[in-house]
Amino acid sequence: MGHQLPERSAPAPRRARRVALAALLSSALVVLAGCGSDSEWERLAMPKPITEEGEHTLALWQGAWIAALITGAVVWGLIFYVIWRYRRRHADEVPVQTRYNLPLEIFYTIFPIIMVIVFFDHTIKTQNLVLNDPEVEATNTVVVVGQQWSWTFNYPDAVEGPDGQPVNAYEAGTGDDIPTLVIPVGVTTRFELRSPDVIHDFGVPGFLIKMDVIPGAKNHFQVTPKETGTYAGKCYELCGVYHSRMIFEVDVVSQEEYDQYLESRVDAGSYSPEPICGGKFAETQVGLETDEIQEVCQ
Template sequence: MSLQLRERPAPARRRLRRLATAGLLGTSLIALGGCGSDSEFERLAMPKPVTVEGESTLDLWQGAWIAALITGVVVWGLIFYAIWRFRRRSEDEIPVQTRYNLPLEIFYTIFPIIMVVVFFDHTIKTQNTVLNDPDVPVQNTVYVVGQQWSWTFNYPDAVDGQNVYNFGVANEDPPELVIPVDTTTRFELRSPDVIHDFGVPGFLIKMDVIPGEENHFQVTPKTIGTYAGKCYELCGVSHSRMLFTVKVVSQADYQAYLQEQYDAGFFSPEPILGGEYATTPGNFEAADEEDA
């Protein structure tokens, strides 16, 4: 005796489709609600971006989560639909064990490839925006030097063609990095000893500072304020002390700060990129005092 699957009554099938549609619609609305950036929930746990480039990073983050959530809901819906639709309904009835749908299988193969291509395209665009956007001219450059265990910030050609700098001394107060608001600043990252990592949560980017490598990225701060930064790479016994403060100020205050550093004697012909034993000028002085 041949076995045949009983068709589900039409009203039941319609109810199931309505339920699936409502679930997908609700999930989509929740996902689209996350496109804002006013709260941590809307940002999907990302810090609030304080730079123009950070907005691009946040958009990529939110878009990836929304696409993943919609894909997950569709897959879960198909799984539960198959479980319910083709379940065994009696002891004598066995669902068909061999059945395929060629168009659906082609879709399952092609669509993930399309998703990967789209993700790759948006990632490259965001990367270019953050690292080196040719449409945004660099208006300011800061050489950031990470060394065991503090930071040196160089402002080349800042005052009278001289490099102005600020440095931190290991195990003392964190150094201060000052940059102007509404100005694109490129950070040139250098290290004379081991791998460090320069990052500020509000910038939505961090990058390794590698000996022998000339890494860089750029930011355009949107809001005046003070932000915390640190080293994100385990670099030695005092890694936890490699903190620094970022102050975003007006252009006038920025020029006043550079002049103040210059008048205090913190200038040199070239950027200070680290010397013997990978120490900053302040660390040299501390070492001399210990030797004495």
């Protein structure tokens, strides 16, 4: 009886190739989605930006996802290529288990470092544009005070009082009353964030930014709304028992309507010489006197 040659294994499974092709097509579809209409698919689940600054945040988000998907497609493609190229060709064959390629090893060591540097650079640029774009000067200021458990919105020197002098108009919410933040469309508004008690977090999904409101720290950011409308905002930091009540509405209105709103606050008696902490539960930080609380909100 002659020597029997070992049987050859079956051809490489088509399933692996199909999975690789599906991964590449999925990545291509996500990249091409940027050429379509303004949809949640195009924004990759990010809320629709209603401010000019939000466009920068959205661009960073989309760019990061596209870069990650392309990198993932390349990695998966290489994995499936190796699986197919160096597969076992005979039943009794064991492929070489140790391989090295010096140029390739240098590449996959240096390239991730380059990616991190690029991501870091774009993140810093976007952060600077969102927090305080030096080319866009804020012409409107709102002092936002987060207190347990509501918000106070101050508009310093934005309207004249009964004596003809500029005063601070405000709206102070409570745990039972949801306050409304009003800002003009097409105008850059700077939010000065203050807290007299604990850490809160001021955010509006359409702004594509949220920021901590920290006792003793004076944080800020600015937005330029692109369209009018009513939007929901809330505290994104678990700040206490009634955290769930720290919600508010944002009305983006025309400049004329904005001026009328400020005048209506003065007519209602909601004005003061300086920004106030306001709210029913503002004096909650242990050991903080009333005048110290008021100083926090300046």
